[in-house]
Amino acid sequence: MSRADHPPRSRDLSRRYDRSFRADDAYRATLPDMQNKDASLIQGANVPIQHVGISGFRLPMLVATRDGKPITLECTVTGSVSLAADRKGINMSRIMRTFYEFKDRVLSHELLVEILVRYKKDLDCSRARIMVELRYPIMQKSLRSGLEGWQYYRAVLEGTIDDLDRLRRYVHFDFVYSSACPCSAELAEHAREERSAYGIPHSQRSKARVIAEVSPGRSLFIEDMKDLCLKGLQTETQVMVKREDEQAFAELNGAYSKFVEDAARVVYEQFDGDARVRDFVIACSHLESLHSHDAVSVINKGMPSGLSADFSNFRDLIC
Numbered sequence: 001m002s003r004a005d006h007p008p009r010s011r012d013l014s015r016r017y018d019r020s021f022r023a024d025d026a027y028r029a030t031l032p033d034m035q036n037k038d039a040s041l042i043q044g045a046n047v048p049i050q051h052v053g054i055s056g057f058r059l060p061m062l063v064a065t066r067d068g069k070p071i072t073l074e075c076t077v078t079g080s081v082s083l084a085a086d087r088k089g090i091n092m093s094r095i096m097r098t099f100y101e102f103k104d105r106v107l108s109h110e111l112l113v114e115i116l117v118r119y120k121k122d123l124d125c126s127r128a129r130i131m132v133e134l135r136y137p138i139m140q141k142s143l144r145s146g147l148e149g150w151q152y153y154r155a156v157l158e159g160t161i162d163d164l165d166r167l168r169r170y171v172h173f174d175f176v177y178s179s180a181c182p183c184s185a186e187l188a189e190h191a192r193e194e195r196s197a198y199g200i201p202h203s204q205r206s207k208a209r210v211i212a213e214v215s216p217g218r219s220l221f222i223e224d225m226k227d228l229c230l231k232g233l234q235t236e237t238q239v240m241v242k243r244e245d246e247q248a249f250a251e252l253n254g255a256y257s258k259f260v261e262d263a264a265r266v267v268y269e270q271f272d273g274d275a276r277v278r279d280f281v282i283a284c285s286h287l288e289s290l291h292s293h294d295a296v297s298v299i300n301k302g303m304p305s306g307l308s309a310d311f312s313n314f315r316d317l318i319c
Helices: 092-100 109-122 182-195 222-233 243-255 260-272
Strands: 049-063 071-083 128-141 148-161 167-180 203-214 277-286 295-300
Touching: 049 092, 049 128, 071 092, 071 109, 092 109, 109 128, 109 148, 109 167, 128 222, 148 222, 167 182, 167 222, 167 243, 167 260, 203 222, 203 260, 222 260, 260 277, 260 295
Parallel strands: none
Antiparallel strands: 049 071, 071 128, 128 148, 148 167, 167 203, 203 277, 277 295
């Protein structure tokens, strides 16, 4: 449609906002809907789009916990659907409006499944995806003093539905730990034994990001992700410490020193042996205090057509 095809508009327009005006059904029927115009108005190539939607809308929700007592957290949502060729666009507000119909429910993978099914219906699409990011609090007890403090974990609950209505559920989880270098520890001991020289092995704050696909018919809570990472890595960073806790943490790092390769493998061992986990990929980053660069590793379960070890956004693992 050319500019000449549009009817002329009066230049004598009101610059007063009418707070009393109400849009009724008849008025709404006159409103233009550019997203649902025909394919002749598509700009660029007339091809399908894999994901189109809204990213980053926030709302408070009750979140399911392992002990069955939901907690209220701020959730950041990304919702997207597929768009077929010959369709100009989607009703973007429907992504958010449909999600909001479930805002008073308890957030879980089961709820995401319900919303995904609604997305396919409400937006007339073949595929849909939802990712809900949150900061999940778990109380951590100090190593020796008995103090307690809240540890917060970045986590994402994800759900997808495809053309054949096949549903898949994922948990993304970040675990921050300390990594003491085995090589540096041995070199420090060598200097002590051979030359009576005092040396301190280097260690650093590190992060493992695990994306785990939940097995059909099973549940996998954020607490479960934390427990699996902790069992493998052992040296989680601490919240509340006194001197005896700091000493204990030094001993803990000595007992579980690790290269970044070790970190990936011990986490792999935990997730590979858990029936609740169908597939997974693990990315680790050690923010080296020796170097001006980081040490990184990525490993996946290796299932055919499963999650791939193509993680490359290591700057996102800075902690």
